[in-house]
Amino acid sequence: MSESVLELCGITKHYGPVRALRGADFMLRAGEVHALLGENGAGKSTLMQIAYGLIRPDSGTMVVRGRPGLPRSPRQARMRGIGMVHQHFTGIAALTVAENIALSAGSEMRPGVLRARVEQLMTRVGLAIDPAERAGDLTAALKQRLEILKALAGDATILLLDEPTGVLAPSEAKELLALARRLAAGGSSVVLITHRLEEALTAADRVTVLRAGRVTLTGAAADQSAASLTTAMLGSALESAPVRLRREAGDRPVRVRCIALDMLREGSHGLALRDANLTVQAGEILGLAAIEGNGQRELLRAIAGVLRPLRGRVECDGPVAFIPEDRTTEGLIPQLDMTHNVVLGVGRVAAWVHGWRLDWDSARERTGALIREFGIRASSPDAAAGGLSGGNQQKLVVARALERLPRVVVAENPARGLDVQASRVVWERLQAAAANDVALIVHSTDLDEILEWSTRILVVAKGRLLHVPADSSRGQIGAMMLGEIPADAP
Amino acid sequence: MMRSGMVVGAAALLVGIGALALGLQLSGYDAGLALAALVRGAVGSWYAISSATLVRAVPLILIGLGIAIAFRANALNIGAEGQFYAGAIAAAWIGLHLGGWHPAAAIPAVWAAAAAAGTLWIVLPVWLKRQFGVLEVISTLLLNFVAESLVSWMVQGPLQEASRIYPQSDPIAETARLPLLPGTRLHLGFLLALAAALIIQYVFRRTVWGFELLATGSGPKAAQVSGRINVNRVATFALLWSGLFAGLAGGIEVGGVSYALFQNLSPGYGFSGIAVALLARLEPLGIVLTGVLFGGLEAGGAAMQRDAGVPSVAVYVVEGVVILVVLLAEAVTRQVRTTVALPDAEADPT
């Protein structure tokens, strides 16, 4: 069948100076699996979130089964038969599987009727979960199944799957892709958002590639090859080229040492990190390449002194500054002014702390100086931190971290949510710190960013630290991050 | 910030009194008569001001200061009433035994005992919170009732006067009583309250600990992660200090006003203290003002009861309404602030 069920035309969306989508077109046909491929930040999630009513585009149109109109909310999208499975869990942990499905489906609550409907749904789709189990206790893979069931229970015939295999083991990922094909065969239409070529090549009927907000390729998957897709995604055959890092050789003092570190997973059971051994020298920028949930957060926080190790030791020579990922809840106190936030971050070692006294005038003055030095756009040091833009907030966080005169800086996604300019400012500051004999350990979800700025890279995969051989290509590093450890790894 | 706070506070007070007037009128009282009695009782004469209003302001200021310390760290001590009584019990007990002492030693002894008792009374809720995660709101609240029963037992049992007629203790020793301003009933405790306000103001504004309280209360996660502040310890100490102040208030009430222990010593100071602190936006110097204000309300309430037959609990209406108006005003301005668009941030799509 070749009728279109979903069509997006000329979609543009910008966030300040950042152009997330520039006139993107997308067409989904009935009964097909359509892979939407692209690098992180290419605009794939944004495009589908627009289709699901989560985001309003600046311009463009949408047609669902012949009826035009952009949904203004997920509810409207659902009423038109579109369901989305997000990367994060949207179920309610304390309720059972059946109850979660019932909530999405608006169905009867009498236990007999509900169970029958849920079982019916599960057999139709070929997915089984214990309906009475508490949703919060499910594994990541089962949670995802629940998300799919919820979407289907809401009578979705167009399914948007956002990076579904990101949290799955290889075998689970295979099952998921098989499910997508089954659903398509059964009459649904599936969009598979992914950054992995193999998935597009093996599971999809058609492929659309986005790069920097524009569609660079669209066509039958059978007509494509890894090379053609890579070129479309990256602009040239960079995927297999060896990565070049700014290497700094030399005998510098060791600033950080981790010895046989075991870390518990934050907020749930099991080990997040196993037997990690690490040294970081002054002047290094150690980049951690990892997918979420593989233990890098626990490692970073152990070094920063925020989490206590279960076993093993962390030794840091000198003050440690920490730049947390979530600047609005863990980094800054939004309702307090900038001076207060600077005082918070620098702590008792600050020049304005005299025993138990705080010299606010001195603190305010210094904050004003930092604002100027870092080019933070704020009216004065008395402006509330919550009123600053994301970029300026992050500059403040970095500024005050460096104010501690640390010997070690630990940063979680320091350029998250920042535009190109702000991102550059932040990284240049971090690099300048490294030039001043500070040891930096940084993680970013953007692999390119890590590759651009680090002097050395380690991969954290499934709780283990992996050494990256000198001439590894980007593709190989990506494979290591997925846990597909190359044969010659230690 | 201070100025807008005062505007909101004044508005809240007006609304509160308006609510009282409305309630009185609807209940069939002569609201005009009642309110006139209220004003007269509060500020109608030098005697009213010094011996009714300011005297009642003392425990309110002290309790309000303690509450401000706790609330600043987002620790909700609703048990000041019970801590007050604990302090009163301790003060009465020790005050009976200080006959041979010099006042310069007796008075601080009473204060120390009262402060210690108040702190002890909040130790149980603090421990329950640290060990078991029990909400301090509920635990401090429940202990209020236990304290009242304890007072009841004390004044009908171990601490009852020698003649065993009334449920009250014998008067405390002369040396333990607070000196008065001649011609009035205003006692030394008033100076202590003022001094305490100045000290706490300094602590809030210019010390590291005062800052840690603020950080813990406004952004505990950031305080813990970025500020390396032990928020549990900060909250614990905040609660202990607030118990101390409430206990001290009880001891000063015994030492300066009643000179003995009996039931209903407090006309609800523990709850009014919350209103005093909130109305002053937790600012110590503001608490002196609002403490005097509510002291006037309470004094006026007593006069209302005498002259217009209105039960003194009526002033609770004003206090409750004041708290609600302040809360609403803060919430509304908070919402207005967050809907102002940020330059390159994206509105939450949910």
Place this chain on the structure above:
Amino acid sequence: MIAAMDLDPLTGFLAASLRVATPLLLAGIGETVTERSGIINLGLEGAMLAGALASAIGASAYGPWAGVASAMAAGALVAAGFAACVVFVRVNQIVAGTAVTLVCIGLTGTIYRRAYGAAGVGLSLPTLTPISVPGLGNLPVVGPVLTQPALTYVAVGLVPLVWWGLYRTRWGLGLRASGEAGPLARAAGVRVRSLRFWATVFGGAMGGLAGATLVLAQVGTFAEKMTAGRGYIAIAIVVLGRWHPGGVALAALLFGAATALQFLFQSLRLTVPYQFFLMLPYLLTLLALAGVVGRVRAPAALAAEE
């Protein structure tokens, strides 16, 4: 206090336990529904007091059942005011609840004095007489124990009713979802604010009903601040009962028993100062909270200011 009649100590004790537990159970069930939706209502004490006064006024005008109806209306009204502030303007629930109770104490004291003067309404109030269960009325122990005012049976009947409502209806599912994760529930199409509002109003109505029980089925009159913290105990009972109607019922019975110990000791002629019995329920609550809270999961969105 309506004294236990000429019954042997044990039967008297059991009957008193059930009687004393009734207002706690009513308020507790109401608050359970409120908290399951994500709101903690410290104004429950105020609602109970308002209900108590309203029941006295209503009963002296039109009889006990009019009193009951007035009580529920008064409690619902108080809770509606609280809910409006907390659900729609999103103020701090705990401070707002305390303030609402303060206002209620002030208003009820004032109105009562005006309506009845210094002498009070006295014992001239038409009260609810105990009814025995047909057929069981003549059994040795069970009979007198199960001879309770009608409101007790209402309270007991509410337990399975609320359980069914929470766990077997679509409305209950939405309510529980609201209490666990407001934004997620909203995304699933649940009308979170509306549910929270009405859940709180229901809780207030039950609190009012509890107040009516105190006046019309126990004490027989109204007195200033007569609720003496029972509203707060009800909140603690909800925690003890793990936010489950059945658990709340058991916890309420436990407290009824703790308070009724007083009568048992009296009839056994043991001389313990009565104040210790007054303290006992509160101390017991604290103890039980300590034993329970750590291992128990509250509704995840309770008191959140989202």
